[in-house]
């Protein structure tokens with residue numbers, strides 16, 4: 001890739017936040033040098049500026065939840081860091097090395113399934129584990145452990161092409177993890193997944209992070225990032241506009257209280273104090289209440305708050 005801007009110094013997340021970032025937090029980040037250091041990445045496709053100064057770091061053991069609207073540039077970032085495409089400018093370093101040199105240290109689960117239909121789950125894992133240097137018992141142990149964690153054991157000898165969508169997603173994740181990469185890039189790994197598939201993936205990701213991998217996990221589901229205890233990076237128009245824990249980023253944002261009355265009337269209030277709002281709504285209903293729903297602030301609320309800050 002073309003690399004024109006200098007590499008960022010180690011530990012840059014310790015520096016004061018640029019003004020554009022509402023919150024900066026380090027979450028579970030371990031001390032020491034970041035495994036992933038991305039600074040000022042730009043990428044243009046014709047008229048579309050897909051990335052426009054994208055910065056992100058991830059430390060060993062940290063799970064970074066990369067969120068943002070469709071088209072914010074998340075997959076383009078993943079493709080550049082995994083060495084599939086080149087940036088126009090900026091730096092992407094994995095353990096201090098460019099993506100092309102760091103391939104063996106990266107595991108990628110792309111947004112679109114990329115498996116070989118005729119070959120089995122076991123053959124996929126033997127192939128990718130073998131390419132990274134795993135042999136004999138180490139390889140079979142790694143396959144057994146990972147497929148058990150991802151609840152894939154019973155599908156080991158089935159060709160990828162006949163697996164269900166959820167089974168393929170888990171196989172894709174297994175291919176990304178088999179060589180215990182230092183950097184794991186998972187691009188919407190649970191898209192379309194049922195609850196069991198989702199849980200298996202989340203459990204496996206947590207194990208890898210506990211093992212010391214730096215993980216970048218793109219998703220549209222905040223609940224997954226809460227379960228993963230991920231720090232959040234919010235992408236917008238090709239750059240990261242907010243960084244912190246979900247508690248930090250959501251603090252002070254209003255959720256919603258909704259009360260449905262017997263005659264079908266719906267009362268709702270956007271509020272940061274659901275108890276007080278509920279008391280207010282219930283005080284003068286004058287008829288039986290059918291249901292009460294309290295919604296905590298979510299990613300949509302976060303995006304809206306950032307849009308207000310940006311003057312959108």
Ligand SMILES: Nc1ncnc2c1ncn2[C@@H]1O[C@H](COP(=O)(O)OP(=O)(O)OP(=O)(O)O)[C@@H](O)[C@H]1O
Pocket residue numbers: 045048049050068069070071072073074075076077111
């Ligand atoms: N190969 C390509 N050719 C042309 N435009 C592209 C290409 N890849 C991405 N883009 C454009 O770049 C922008 C960023 O796309 P990207 O896929 O990175 O967004 P994203 O945040 O991953 O979105 P989503 O949440 O929908 O997956 C979009 O406007 C997209 O249309």
